[in-house]
Amino acid sequence: MNETENSVSQTSNSSRPSNRKIYCVGLFRSGTNTMQHIFKDRLHAEHEFMMLPTARALRDYAIGNLSRTELRDFLKYRDTAKPLEVDSIGIHYPVVDILLDLNPTAKFILTIRDCYSWLNSCIQLLYPDFNTDQRIQLFSELINNIEHRSNTTLGWTDHPRCKVCLTQLMKMWTFANSSVMKRVPAERLLVIETAALNHSLPQIADFVGVEKETLNLSHSHKGDGKNFLHCLDSKRLKELCDHHCGELMTRTFPDATLENSMQGYKALTEEDAAAVHSAISLEEFIPVK
Numbered sequence: 001m002n003e004t005e006n007s008v009s010q011t012s013n014s015s016r017p018s019n020r021k022i023y024c025v026g027l028f029r030s031g032t033n034t035m036q037h038i039f040k041d042r043l044h045a046e047h048e049f050m051m052l053p054t055a056r057a058l059r060d061y062a063i064g065n066l067s068r069t070e071l072r073d074f075l076k077y078r079d080t081a082k083p084l085e086v087d088s089i090g091i092h093y094p095v096v097d098i099l100l101d102l103n104p105t106a107k108f109i110l111t112i113r114d115c116y117s118w119l120n121s122c123i124q125l126l127y128p129d130f131n132t133d134q135r136i137q138l139f140s141e142l143i144n145n146i147e148h149r150s151n152t153t154l155g156w157t158d159h160p161r162c163k164v165c166l167t168q169l170m171k172m173w174t175f176a177n178s179s180v181m182k183r184v185p186a187e188r189l190l191v192i193e194t195a196a197l198n199h200s201l202p203q204i205a206d207f208v209g210v211e212k213e214t215l216n217l218s219h220s221h222k223g224d225g226k227n228f229l230h231c232l233d234s235k236r237l238k239e240l241c242d243h244h245c246g247e248l249m250t251r252t253f254p255d256a257t258l259e260n261s262m263q264g265y266k267a268l269t270e271e272d273a274a275a276v277h278s279a280i281s282l283e284e285f286i287p288v289k
Contacts, residue, residue: 020085021103022208025184026111027176028090028139029121031194034217035109036088038197038204042214045086050078055138058094062146062154072098079103091142093176094154096183107208108184113194114253115173115245116229116261119166123228123280126164130279131288140164144285148175152183159285166232167283170244178248193252227265231276234258240283 020043024035036047057074060066066074075098079087092099099106113121129136144162147155148171159165181191190207192200198217205212229237238258241249249256268276279288 019105020208021106022086022109023092023096023099023103023106024086024088024109024111025092025096025180026090026109026194027093027113027118027173029118029125030090030113031111031192031197032088032090034197035111036086038201038215038217039086039208041216042210043085043208044083045088046082046084047088049082049084049087049089051089051091052135052138054078054089055091055142058091058146058154059138059142059156062142062156064156071095072102075099076102093180096180097152100184100188106188108180108189109204109207110177110180110184110189110191111194111197112177112191112252114256114261115170115241115249116256116258117195118173119169119241120227120229120261122164122169123166123276124226127228127276127279130164143168143172146172148172152179161288162285163279163281163288165281165283165285166237167240167244170241174245174248177252225266226268226272227262228268228272228276228280229258229262230265230268231273231280232282234262236282 022039022043024032026032026035033047036045039045053074057066057071061068061071075095079102096108099108126136126140130140140162144159144165145156146168147157149155152175181189190204192203201215201217202212205215241258
């Protein structure tokens with residue numbers, strides 16, 4: 001049985017038809033798992049349903065091995081294979097126009113995190129299993145090679161088996177959040193800062209049309225309290241973030257600074273720093289040894 005079939009068969013008994021459709025379209029590490037937990041007691045919600053097949057479809061589309069029609073057909077299959085009321089996955093952002101077309105009444109929730117804390121969280125996700133985990137390797141390939149074009153389409157530049165380039169993540173942060181805000185009609189989109197999720201249940205409940213008391217915020221991923229940005233050249237990091245993320249950061253997080261984001265964290269060990277440097281680069285595509 002392939003991965004797609006297995007993902008569907010494991011949960012088909014719990015599937016139930018519903019006219020309600022909510023897509024959580026924030027980037028990975030912005031609260032997509034928390035969003036699934038918020039709804040789990042009230043609605044049929046899941047986090048990262050068919051993640052690897054979806055990531056591979058986006059890769060094939062960006063490379064040119066999958067047409068736009070074929071990508072739409074895959075997303076339609078994914079949508080009907082398991083009729084989720086809340087579909088939360090951190091790589092929805094390139095296909096929101098297709099999702100809008102497939103579900104004309106769907107609503108969208110965008111969780112957005114400031115670029116500094118998001119980069120730190122991404123490093124925490126990517127570096128420990130960089131050389132051993134198939135999913136992390138696929139994420140790294142997508143990050144390094146996908147081109148985010150100004151017309152909101154994707155392209156591909158091949159950088160075989162390189163360290164994760166943080167500049168590519170900065171470009172992804174700006175493209176993903178800006179394109180969702182641009183493409184989803186305002187009346188169907190709720191934008192929430194990740195750090196404000198604790199205080200946003202009334203707003204979420206009103207937007208979705210459920211009782212606030214049925215929502216649950218018992219899950220919140222706190223990370224391990226380390227700031228991996230300390231491993232990097234802070235002056236160059238700030239320059240790159242200002243260049244690639246500055247306009248959107250000014251609009252959405254006007255008070256966020258790199259200096260503030262570096263405070264209040266545990267010290268890194270030498271082993272932490274060495275492991276980060278073996279998997280992460282700031283702006284160059286460095287082949288993995």
